[in-house]
């Protein structure tokens with residue numbers, strides 16, 4: 188019998204990426220506010236993804252494979268999540284423009300079957316190089332509304348593509364879910 192796959196995420200991008208690789212799944216976003224004191228990006232995204240997946244795993248009955256994910260941007264050792272205001276978004280974009288930064292997505296898979304759960308964690312890192320953006324371009328971009336729900340205040344898949352001059356690594360990882368690695372891990376767990 189096929190394993191029920193549950194995506195513990197409210198992100199429409201993560202849904203699109205799972206559909207893109209042909210998975211059938213349900214969506215049950217975690218309602219909890221996740222928190223971590225980790226200072227290292229891969230540790231941080233792993234912990235936050237584990238909290239999202241763990242919350243849903245404990246709230247559903249029966250066998251299932253739960254997917255939780257978290258994405259942050261890291262530049263010169265500074266970790267950027269989602270901006271809390273337009274001012275903060277402008278500051279993030281000014282900080283990222285004209286340079287290369289890293290995008291980390293952490294994924295937690297929890298396989299519930301019978302008495303004990305199996306838990307798998309992995310992190311992918313992709314390097315993104317921004318071309319220059321001047322102040323009026325930053326204002327124009329913020330006015331599109333695109334930055335506010337995204338780590339680092341930009342969406343590579345949207346208007347910000349104007350400024351992306353290079354990507355090294357998995358593009359889907361930047362959008363929120365490293366699908367090639369995810370597919371391999373699901374095969375290893377024998378859920379596909």
Ligand SMILES: Cc1cn([C@H]2C[C@H](O)[C@@H](COP(=O)(O)OP(=O)(O)OP(=O)(O)O)O2)c(=O)[nH]c1=O
Nearest residue numbers: 196197198257258337338341342343361362363
């Ligand atoms: C850098 C970057 C991030 N993002 C998105 C991916 C994530 O959805 C978001 C980072 O926030 P997350 O906290 O990782 O995820 P989320 O709150 O959107 O969804 P959930 O917690 O319910 O799973 O930023 C893009 O869409 N494009 C980009 O280029």
